[in-house]
Every structure is written in C-alpha cells, then in structure tokens.
Amino acid sequence: MKFMTTYDLMETARNTNQWFGATARALGSYPAVAMVPSPLFRMVAAWGEVTERAFARMVAKPDWNINTVVGADGRDHIVSVEKSVTRPFGDLIHFKVHGRPQMRRRVMLVAPMSGHYATLLRSTVASLLPDCDVYITDWHNARDIPVSEGKFDIEDYTLYLVDFLKHLGPDTHVIAVCQPAPLALAATAYLAEEEPAAQPRSLTLIGGPIDPDAAATDVTDFGRRVTMGQLEHLVIQRVGFKYAGVGRLVYPGMLQLASFMSMNGDRHTRAFSEQILRAAKGEAGDHDKHNRFYDEYLAVMDMTSEFYLTTVDRIFKRGEIARNAFSVNGRKVDIAAITDVAVKTVEGANDDISAPGQCIAALDLLTGLPDHKKASHLEPGAGHYGIFAGKSWRNNIRPLVLDFIDANSGDPQPARAHLKTV
Structure with missing residues (x-):
C-alpha cells in the first residue's frame, strides 16, 4: 500500500x-x-x-470562527488567532482578546492528533475563553509538510509539548483531551526532571488512554488483533503529487x-x-x-506514519505509559518524578473510545504526588465527545475544571466570570 x-x-x-x-x-x-x-x-x-x-x-481546514468575547465590562472584545510558537509539524496558537485586562488563568489546551484538526475543540475554546487566556496546539496536516522536515513520532510530539510549556512559563494550566493525555503526562514528567520550574501548575486529563488495558473498547480490541506489519500494510500510503508533502509516508485522513x-x-x-x-x-x-x-x-488530516504506528505500538500494544516505561531520545521518563503538579482526570461513563478506567489510571502512576493534589471525575451518562464539548462539558465538567485550576493557581481568592463568546 x-x-x-x-x-x-x-x-x-x-x-x-x-x-x-x-x-x-x-x-x-x-x-x-x-x-x-x-x-x-x-x-x-x-x-x-x-x-x-x-x-x-474532506480537504478543507475549518476556521475557528471565534470572533468576539464579552468581557467583564459588558463590551464585545475582538478575538484574533495568533501564532505564539511556530514549528514544522504544529504551532502553539493564542486566542488574543483585544482590550481585555490580563486574565489570571492561562490555559494550554492540548488538541488530539487523531485525524481531525484542532478546531474539533472549537466549542471547548469558546467556553473557556471568557474566563481564561487560552492557547492551543494546532497540529499541521502531514500531507502539507515536505519530507525534508524529517520524522514526527510520539517522542517528537512530547518534545513539542515540552517546548510549548517552556515558552508559556510555570503559571500555566494544561488540559489534554483524549489521545494526547498520556503524552501530556509524559511531557510534564520530562520537565519535572529536566526543568522543574517550567512545569505547569495543573494538568487535567480528559478521556485519555493512559492505560488502554484497564477497560476494553473496540479501539483496544483492534489494537490487539492487528499486528504492526498488517497495520502498516493496510493503512500507510505515500502522499501524492498534489501536495507539498509528496512522498511522505502517512495514514491518510x-x-x-x-x-x-x-x-x-x-x-x-x-x-x-x-x-x-x-x-x-x-x-x-x-x-x-x-x-x-x-x-x-468530515474535515480530516493525514498523520505521519511514524506518529500513528508508534502510538499504536508503544501506547496501546506495549503500554509504555501504563507501565511507566516510556522514554524520549533514549532517556526514561519517570512519571513518579511529578511531585507538585496537581493532576485531575475526567472520564465519561458511556465513553466507548476511552472507557472509564483508562484515564484515571494516571493517578496510580503518580506515586510521588501527594493525594491532595490528585482528583478525578466520572461524568454519568456522558460519551466521549460530551466530556469535552457537549452538554456534560458545559454544565458540569467545565465548572469543575475551572475550580480545580483556581484551587491550584496560588490565587487566594479565585473568581469565575460567566460570560459568553460570539
């Protein structure tokens, strides 16, 4: 193929x-x-x-379409999308709200690289923007990246998150949604050993496969049935002549x-x-x-073959994060090294992609973190999409996440505005 x-x-x-x-x-x-x-x-x-x-x-990248946000002063403030860090395989972008005072909460959303663009989290961004200064990882479509830029696997993804966190500084709260949850955990542990001062204040993991074997789903069953050789033969192709990434091995969108x-x-x-x-x-x-x-x-993007294959092999088949055996550039990343970053997990009771049990497994790996800095939430009746963008997110999970951020921000008097975006 x-x-x-x-x-x-x-x-x-x-x-x-x-x-x-x-x-x-x-x-x-x-x-x-x-x-x-x-x-x-x-x-x-x-x-x-x-x-x-x-x-x-199928070949269009959606727009963010977040134009204004109503501030505490009752005025509409213009929102512009600006690149804070630019990299070949993904950027860190900032939703800059013009004319609004500096917000106390700075949030970095880690978007999944699992076939859709970061705009899949548009409603998540819109719901956080009135209360937070929001950044998000904007991963690029692999078909548009020349082969000369080299590879991009889960270790590179982890190092991108490390660089983004170093850029934002320590007063940052990370929210990782679905696929990147284990790698956001690994990036935090990497910083704990390399540059502790750059660690975020809190880490919220939403519906992520920290331990895929903790609860079986169709996704985990597929990972067990198919060998890596079969998978590579069935789904990996080379980008055609129409795009800048011609010749790059990808899992096509x-x-x-x-x-x-x-x-x-x-x-x-x-x-x-x-x-x-x-x-x-x-x-x-x-x-x-x-x-x-x-x-x-329907707006889908290609993933580099090495990212897709290493995700299946190392996260799902070998369970390197679940066994605390993940390494980056030959150096073991010890999750137990996280000792002062508050961690919260969020799961949906009806999640058929990352079933309950897979994400909360992160808390057992954090043996160096005090119990008072650990939290978890299981949302009744919620499916996978609902825990980060649906009614369950809006009505229940979002307020809990903001309270968790406030409780671990060092701010003695947390306050939350209930505003709206347009």
Missing part, C-alpha cells in the same frame, strides 16, 4: 464525487426544469448540494474518515438521507445542525 498511486486514486475518487455533486446540483437548478411537474429534479439538486459539500469538506464512519454507518446514512430531503424541501440551511456537525467531522 505504500504507493503514491493509491493515495492519488483516493483523491481522484473524492474529487470526482465532488464534481458529480456539483454537476447534479447545477442540472437540477436550471429554471427550465422547474416547469417539469415532478420532484425528481429537485431531489437531484438536493442530492448534488449535499454530496458536493460533503466531499469538498480519508482512510481514517472511512474508519470513523464505519463504526456508526447506519446513523450517518440516515443523517445524510434526511439532509437531502430537507434540502429538497428548502428546509436546510448553510449553518444548520447537520452542516455544523459534518463540516467539522
């Missing part, structure tokens, strides 16, 4: 389907066909509209998307069928619920 031909064939198929959709939409939208007493052409146009949009989103959608195929089929009917009736909107969700869900 390691051929540019297979990558380019996928892109050709995507591009062709986008073209079919655009053609059908145009054909069904001619004024002349409106005179035909049949709903056929309206259905053709609706199918084309939904199809074109869906296949176009469109293959990842096919895997995501196959897990809930019936639900996705029903969602698109209903959207076509709504479009035919004139009830669909450019930013309706369906389009808001799928504009983000």
